[in-house]
Amino acid sequence: MFAGLLFLASILTFGMDVGLGEEAKNISVSGTFSPSGLMGDIDAVKLTSWTANPHSGPTCIQMIYDPRFNNSARVRWAGIYWQYPANNWGNMQQGQNLTGAKNLTFWVRGDKGGEIAEFKVGGIIGQYPDSIEIPLTTGVIVLSANWTTYTIDLTGQDLSHVKGGFCWVTNEDQNPVGSTIYLDDIYFMW
């Protein structure tokens, strides 16, 4: 799993695009943060780079949640934080300074439509917590089988040291027979 995450991080575009001044600056979550923060039933989650029907470019991210594995200790939920630096659960001082970003946007689709998920930014706690102390969320949403964009408003947030740049979370009540979803073009937008 860890090797797969490194592979994914290495092949995704860095994506920092400074164009005509601040107005055109976008920062790619996939190129800046690492999907290192597996949570909950980590054996229920598989994350890979996927080439079929990406939203843009050659690849997107496929995330499979399968809660039906044999483990008596399962907690019935799972998720992934995209962290900076990798594996930063608030134990490292570093964070990304994203001051000035207006929102976080991303594209997502479900494999069949009807998959249920929640997406967040910020909220990593610990000795050196995220500057977005309370995670901002899309709320629980039901996904279309077609690519759909979602936006999380960052207005008024302290973005001086963001450690959890993006987060996906789901659970067994939301997807009792599992889910396969695809993510692409996750950007902090100025």
Added chain:
Amino acid sequence: MTLMPSSQAETIQICSYSVSFELPTRHENKTNSNAELCNEETNDPDIYWINVFTTGSDNYIAPFTLRKFDDPQDASRDAMERELEDILIHFGAAEHTIALDDGAIDQCYSIKGTAHNNMGVNWTGIYYWMDRYWDPSQHRWLGWTSCAVISSYPNSEDFLDRVHIVNLTPN
């Protein structure tokens, strides 16, 4: 498994279970329903899942989850309340907003719950056992097949009052 447009009343059959419901309002966006079965031999319980959902500018969900266990489970009122609370919380409801009450679905004792999240989304849910029975030897309620239905659709209470789930081939 199935894909159908919204209509006043729907009946979906998944294996031996017939699930009937009536969405409270018509929606401009297409309403879909998926029905899936998960009954791998190594897993318990069998899960029968129907997800009614509307995507687009309106984003609503109404998943039906039936779990059939190999062995009878705790079907006490307290256990039912805990199950429904956990489900509502798993859909983002703020715990302090959850209100529970007794009810009946298809002549089965049920727990009904309402709650909302911090973004103002209202959730309504029901939880019951289709085959709940009193075991005098253990002095407690037990059941084999649980049903949970929650909804973020408008007027969900009316919607849930009209839910009917029938096992077409009971033992």
